[in-house]
Amino acid sequence: MERVAGCDLGKAAARFVVLRRLDDGSTEVESSSVVEHRGRALDAFLAWYAEQDIAHCRALGATGLQAADLAAPVRRYPIDACQEAAIEARSDLPVELNLVSLGARGYSVLARQADPTGDPQPVYRYFENEKCSSGTGENILKIAARFGLELSEADARAERAASAIPITARCSVFAKSEMTHFANQGRSTDELFRGYFESVARNAAALVARNRSAGPVFLIGGCTRIRSFVRAFERALEGDVRVLDDPLVFEARGAALLALRDAPPSPLPTDATSLLAPHAPRFAALEPSRNHQGRVTRLAPPPADEDGHARPCILGLDIGSTGAKALLTAIDTGTPLFDVYDRTRGNPVDAARRLLEAVLAAGPWSVRAVGFTGSGREAARTLFHAVSADPGRLVVLNEIVAHAMAARSADPERGADLSVIEIGGQDAKYIRLRDGKIVESDLNKACSAGTGSFLEEQAAVYGVASIEELSRLAATADRPPDLGQMCTVYVADAASQALRDGFSTADVFAGFQYSVIHNYLNRVMGQRPLARRIFFQGKPATSPSLAWTLASVTGREITVPPNPGAMGAWGIGLCVLDQVGPKALAAAADLDLTAVLGAEVVRRTEFRCQAKGCGTLCPIERVEIRTDGKTLVAMSGGACPLYEEAVGDAQKLPRDAPDAFADRRAALRRYIPICAEALVAVPMLGPVTEHLPWLATFLQGIGVPIRLIEPRASALAEGELLCNSFDSCGPTKIAHALCDVDAPWLFFPKILDSVDAFESGGEACVTQQSMPELVEQGLLARGRKTVVLRPVISFSPGGGREGEDRAASIIETLRRTAPTMGLSADPDSVGRAIHEADLAQGKFCERRARAGEAAIAYGRKNRIPIVLVCGSMHVIHDPAIHATIPDLVRRAGALAVPVDCFPVPSSTPRQQRLYWADWNRSVRAAIAAREAGDVYPLLLSSFQCGPASFAEHIFEEVLAGYPHTILESDGHGGAAGFVTRIQAFLHSARRHGRLGEDAGKAGAVALSHAEHMPHRGRFLDRNARYVFLSGPDYLGPLFAAVYRAHGYQAEAAPPLSEEGLRLGRHDCSGKECLSYQMMWGAFRQHLERNPPEGDVRLMQIGGRMCRSGAFSIKDRMNLDRMGLGGRVTVQLLKIAGGALMSLRSWAGSSALDLVRQMYLYHLVCDSGAAKELYARHSEAIVALAGERMPGGWKGLATARRHWKELRSLLARAAAEFQAISGRGPREVRTVFLSGDLLTKANDFANGGLPDALARHGVRCIGEPMTDFMEYLAIDHEDQFFGRKAGAFTKWSYRRSMPAIRRSLHGAVAGRHPWLPRPDVRASLELAGPIIDRRTNGAAVLGVGTVLHAWNTLPVDGVVVTACWGCDNTLIDESLLRRQRQIPLLCRYDDATPLDERQIESFAWRLMRRDPHRASPIVWRDVSAERCYAAKNSENATHRL
Secondary structure (H helix, E strand, O other): OOEEEEEEEOOOEEEEEEEEEOOOOOEEEEEEEEEEOOOOHHHHHHHHHHHOOHHHOOOEEEEOOOHHHEOOOOEEOOHHHHHHHHHHOOOOOOOOEEEEEEOOOOEEEEEEEOOOOOOOOOEEEEEEOOHHHOOHHHHHHHHHHHOOOOHHHHHHHHHHOOOOOOOOOOOHHHHHHHHHHHHHOOOOHHHHHHHHHHHHHHHHHHHHHHHOOOOOEEEEOHHHHOHHHHHHHHHHHOOOEEEOOOOOOHHHHHHHHHHHHHOOOOOOOOOHHHHEOOOOOOOOEOOOHHHHHHHEEEOOOOOOOOOHHHOEEEEEEEEOOOEEEEEEEEOOOOOEEEEEEEEOOOOHHHHHHHHHHHHHHOOOOEEEEEEEEOOOHHHHHHHHHHHOOOHHHEEEOOHHHHHHHHHHHHOOOOOOEEEEEEEOOOOEEEEEEEOOEEEEEEEOOHHHOOHHHHHHHHHHHOOOOOHHHHHHHHOOOOOOEOOOOOOHHHHHHHHHHHHHOOOOHHHHHHHHHHHHHHHHHHHHHOOOOOOOEEEEEOHHHHOHHHHHHHHHHHOOOEEEOOOHHHHHHHHHHHHHHHHHOHHHHHHOOOOOOHHHHHOEEEEEEEEEOOOOOOOOOOEEEEEEEEEOOEEEEEEEEOOOOOOOOOOOOOOOOOOOOOOHHHHHHHHHHOOOOOOOOOOEEEEOOHHHHOOHHHHHHHHHHOOOOEEEEOOOOOHHHHHHOOOOOOOOOHHHHHHHHHOOOOOOEEEOOEEEEEEOOOOOEEEOOHHHHHHHHHHHHHHHHOOOOOEEEOOEEEEOOOOOOOOOOHHHHHHHHHHOOHHHHOOOOOHHHHHHHHHHHHHHHHHHHHHHHHHHHHHHHHHHHHOOOEEEEEOOHHHHOOOOOOOOHHHHHHHOOOEEEEHHHOOOOOOOOOOOOOOEHHHHHHHHHHHHHHHHOOEEEEEEEEOOOHHHHHHHHHHHHHOOOOOOEEEEEOOOOOOHHHHHHHHHHHHHHHHHHHHOOOOOOOOHHHHHOOOOOOOOOOOOOOOOEEEEOOOOOOHHHHHHHHHHHOOOEEEEOOOOOHHHHHHHHHOOOOOOOHHHHHHHHHHHHHHHHOOOOOOEEEEEOOOOOOHHHHHHHHHHHHHHHOOOOOOEEEEEOOOOOOHHHHHHHHHHHHHHHHHHHHHHHHOOOOHHHHHHHHHHHHHHHHHHHOOOOOOHHHHHHHHHHHHHHHHHHHHHHHHHHHHOOOOOOOOOEEEEEEEOHHHHOOOOOOOOHHHHHHHOOEEEEEOOOHHHHHHHHHHOHHHHHOOOOOHHHHHHHHHHHHHHHHHHHHHHHOOOOOOOOOOHHHHHHHHOOOOOOOOOOOHHHHHHHHHHHHHHOOOOEEEEEEEOOOHHHHHHHHHHOOOOOOOEEEEEEOOOOOOHHHHHHHHHHHHHOOOOOOOOOOOOOHHHHHHHHHHHOOOHHHHO
């Protein structure tokens, strides 16, 4: 009887199956098993192979994350192919079905439906979670462990919960943070786990919704064991979910069935080790950290105090997210007497009680006061407060102040110039002290949360008993792999690959430590300079090897204080001593703390304060505590002292304190009519948020009643389920949720730019500009009948970039819209409506300015800190994403003033090069706040906001040395982390105000970075040395060669590389797009290799199409930090040097495009030969471009000869590429490769994607980089030619650019007829109905070129590649995913190794289709058609 085997080597478990083939051809399971492999999947495979005698099986199939490590005769298959095979082997399943798999790595959906053409073979569609949701199943185990629970216990708790606390985060790191923050607020563990399982179910259901067939839903994978998840999944899908038989080995069985079908009889080896596939190493080895142990000094602990029990002391409790610490501090000396550590286990109250029990058991002690810090401080204090006879001796302070106080006390120099680096379980902190005072502090943002607990979790994953043992092993490492720093989830995935590359477990543990330190330095400390002395604190700092790693990365001397994990608990004791005073404490009686041990929190509820005469409606927490048989009630919260008195350093606002945010809302409502029955809906989204008075007044003026769609707190979670591109920013997801309405009409104008009354302003970002189209296409995809009206409007003086009169511009854009609504659009009526709208907007601006001025005046009169809340309008005013920051500021005793209510003096620097309207306003307002000296800026951004990634640097720069903070919201519900940040920020602000410190002005250098760039002499100067960017392959060398040919000194930065990326990351926060980090890294690499002499100019890209316009700003900041600001300048690439110089550059660029296209197409034929031809012919083009260009008539003759030689060179290249076209596999598929300019044109930037596709039988037709340049010349001429170019110059270039491309194309197309003929205008025409061509971004071209390629080229699919977070590509993906007939792969490079599974699965799907697709897509303007139908319906005019 034949046997066949299958294995599924997953992230956390290996699953094995052996089948027997019966006489009738069917199969049955002989054996199956599941092994938790702890990162050693191949070891589990080898053991199973031997135990089950797999060598005598007919065939062996493999799938899963680590199947790529097996070689022939093992047959490898994508996971979805195995699912298909297993389904097809089941005759009892319906034709149409949905198979959902949810395991350690994430979730996927395979939908099967009948072929609509009548083909008997069903059609399969497969989707899996994007990278930011990876680790979902594995994370469930980690979160349960953090709460001290087994998975079954967590499931049972969720089952018995009566309600759920919503967990909104999709990312596993964010979800863990959110759960932890809620737990630290004392929320029910049962309700938290129910909410978490419902969150996972919602995310999986959203994927089903994108790919669902009409049939039932079946579930497989490890999460089938979680009953509460299965029930939540059923609720999310609104239907039954069936768990298949053998759900844990379903894919392994499919792999066995495929191997049985495909594999010819061939013997499997007896020795399974011969099946392990060798491959090139994917990770660089870092220096062993022990080489730097001499840089680390550990301070000796103070001598033990034998009389400590008798000495009056303070109990300090530091209740952290993962660990809890208690320490007794002597009142007379301030020295530690006793300390104890415990795990928080998700319950800060129980942790505090256990710590107190341990302290009292070691007593007796003379405790005179208790201090509380850490993220669980408020929950713990509530318990103590309820049973305490003297609540005045219970002091609460944030952990930043506590850690700073302890560091200052431990430092022999008393914090004269000290940086404190603190890494905790969930949060990490940076604190800078000068003269013993906090001058700067910050905590991790959402994306670097949990760095300390990550090490502990990895210890558990690899079966190591403790974090201490992990650290001991890390200290022995010889070759720590560079696992990256993007995200702890990605780092964990990389570790598994590193083990397969031959790194030892000890090496991997050391690699984890390097990743943690790099993550901290880039994402917490950022670009701040380290002080003269560095303290390393927090529980992880007890590890010698982690401190060595910090020394290795920083190259600095590191001091570790005694007992670094207890510094917070010691620090809060010192803070109590400082606030209450040693004399008062010495005279006080001992506190009786035994009552706390018997107290228990039995119920927590929350209500809104309804105090008469106050409209703030603060949330108030009501806690019931049972002790000694009676129930006590404790109330807390609110901005005023009504329910909670101020304690310690905290303050409460007077009841009559103004609320500028509330006053602004009231001012806005004056212009919003209440008309619930109106058929035209207007969403409060993006730039609409600020211009609502204008829009509402205008629409009423032309006879259109409206209803407003207002923000709601649940919109972000709802939008997660509706957004086509999961990595889109929060405001985009909110837009999809708010606009998912049944209104017949949605008025969502496309607002390009604006300027406020204080002359701050600029453009909306490309995502904001594209929101109307994203919403429209989403509604169409969901079958909604809503007509989206999206006229283009500019609110900048003069009507926008083209300088039209504003009224004329608006009349023109509305002329096409108003008739479709059955209305008149004559210029007179529209003009009157515009005039009234202008007046209304002006009055609103006046009212909001008065609201800000009133709050500022009140704050100054009553000596209350004034906090200027900066950021995008659609973030700071939206409850779905502003994380209640304005309310938290008020509850902390300060006045919050929104940035659009803050008057900015006209003398404030313009910061013109910061061209996003909201960010220009925020930075200018921050400068003005600093000059005022008593207004303290707080910047709030949303996670993954593109403009914020650069604007934050400018914000930091202009406020250096002045109290400010930056917060980042990811939309999660836990507020504990924000409370800590705000309290620490206000601590610095209050100290600044009390001491009357000079605010100082922002330095001239800091202010200059975003001002117009001054030229040093002429743009072209033969005495200057030009250094061209490293970007698309050979483009920098080409430009440098052209400059040299015309007599200028020029060279290119080195090619993009790992070394350059490492240098680039050193100067970046990690939020910037990866393109910038790579390009700046190459510049820095050049400058380090070639110390600048004389006039050196870095030639950088610019424009306003995306974040690239801010690249040069960040370059200049980096140069200043390197000490090169006075010697190296940054210039933007532009047309210069006359026609011959420009046309040589253009011809060379076009030729490079053609050679790259031939190279990409032939990689599948012979990778080595294609790469050699690509390099040789590209270098020849660069060399030809560098040939000396004489002046005068000789120059024209040289140009003609150059042109002939260039065509001849291309003809030779075409012939040589044609010569290898017959090699390679017989069956291939072809894709169109599109994406952002850098990533699609550079194989380092795209992670070797074309090569990986070729390995799987897929060849690429590449999109030329010159398409983008021609697009700029057509639709965005000011960004290509500059504002001073004349009409003839523009006309001549627009004619010559495509002519040159067509001529060069003709030199090669005869041998390569597949080469697309350049036709940018045709692409733009195709894009027009989907995304307005006036959108200031590359998304228009991205959509158009894909559609044009699909309609005109023999391609079987489309691959879009970009750097992670690329705004334009996220827009492209969202718009293109609607077309299900286009097989689409979107791959965002984050500098981690390429996911071969994703490539393999995509190639498998292409191979299952017939070559080339059938008819082209015909795009129609569906909304226009609907408008026409509505206009001609009988009652359309009456209804409106």
